[in-house]
Amino acid sequence: AQTVTQSQPEMSVQEAETVTLSCTYDTSESDYYLFWYKQPPSRQMILVIRQEAYKQQNATENRFSVNFQKAAKSFSLKISDSQLGDAAMYFCAYITQGGSEKLVFGKGTKLTVNP
Amino acid sequence: ETGVTQTPRHLVMGMTNKKSLKCEQHLGHNAMYWYKQSAKKPLELMFVYSLEERVENNSVPSRFSPECPNSSHLFLHLHTLQPEDSALYLCASSQVLQGREKLFFGSGTQLSVL
Numbered sequence: 001a002q003t004v005t006q007s008q009p010e011m012s013v014q015e016a017e018t019v020t021l022s023c024t025y026d027t028s029e030s031d032y033y034l035f036w037y038k039q040p041p042s043r044q045m046i047l048v049i050r051q052e053a054y055k056q057q058n059a060t061e062n063r064f065s066v067n068f069q070k071a072a073k074s075f076s077l078k079i080s081d082s083q084l085g086d087a088a089m090y091f092c093a094y095i096t097q098g099g100s101e102k103l104v105f106g107k108g109t110k111l112t113v114n115p
Numbered sequence: 116e117t118g119v120t121q122t123p124r125h126l127v128m129g130m131t132n133k134k135s136l137k138c139e140q141h142l143g144h145n146a147m148y149w150y151k152q153s154a155k156k157p158l159e160l161m162f163v164y165s166l167e168e169r170v171e172n173n174s175v176p177s178r179f180s181p182e183c184p185n186s187s188h189l190f191l192h193l194h195t196l197q198p199e200d201s202a203l204y205l206c207a208s209s210q211v212l213q214g215r216e217k218l219f220f221g222s223g224t225q226l227s228v229l
Contacts, residue, residue, distance in 0.1 A: 043222045044222040
């Protein structure tokens with residue numbers, strides 16, 4: 001079974017500092033996508049960043065970057081220069097390529113940004 | 116605003132009521148999804164409609180009944196629910212065969228079953 005594990009239920013960071021959220025996953029597939037979604041209090045799930053498994057280069061979106069370790073099945077999210085608006089639940093997710101439309105999510109990490 | 120609109124935002128219903136959740140997407144996508152988000156649990160995929168056909172029914176109890184009349188609209192009909200069905204119900208859409216892995220979510224309906 002495909003699973004996604006986020007071992008940190010809660011994290012906090014000071015404004016302007018850097019924080020890393022952890023995610024590991026379990027799959028026997030070789031082609032897949034990994035995602036980080038953000039869910040602010042408005043409840044809308046917003047895609048933060050996406051990584052294709054066949055790409056060795058880590059994805060980057062402005063202040064957000066990932067550390068993708070395929071052999072270790074690890075996909076951590078680094079948020080640099082944290083802002084108050086980054087406070088949210090963050091979900092790691094996974095989907096196979098060419099399979100059914102089933103996005104598998106972790107349980108989430110609640111990030112608090114302290115001013 | 117991601118182009119996926121869900122109504123109502125909040126719903127309180129008794130166990131004997133019948134209600135419906137509505138989702139509308141304005142993105143021209145051809146796949147739509149219902150997810151259930153319960154406290155301290157991963158999001159659970161309930162139903163997938165691709166090209167207006169149901170392609171996934173993830174062992175969801177029959178008291179939840181989806182309907183997809185066209186590619187822009189998705190409903191979740193609810194009847195004789197249980198208190199454990201209280202959760203946030205999220206709708207999402209994507210474009211099959213073109214970036215289908217990129218889902219756009221609505222803001223959800225927070226359902227409370229009394």
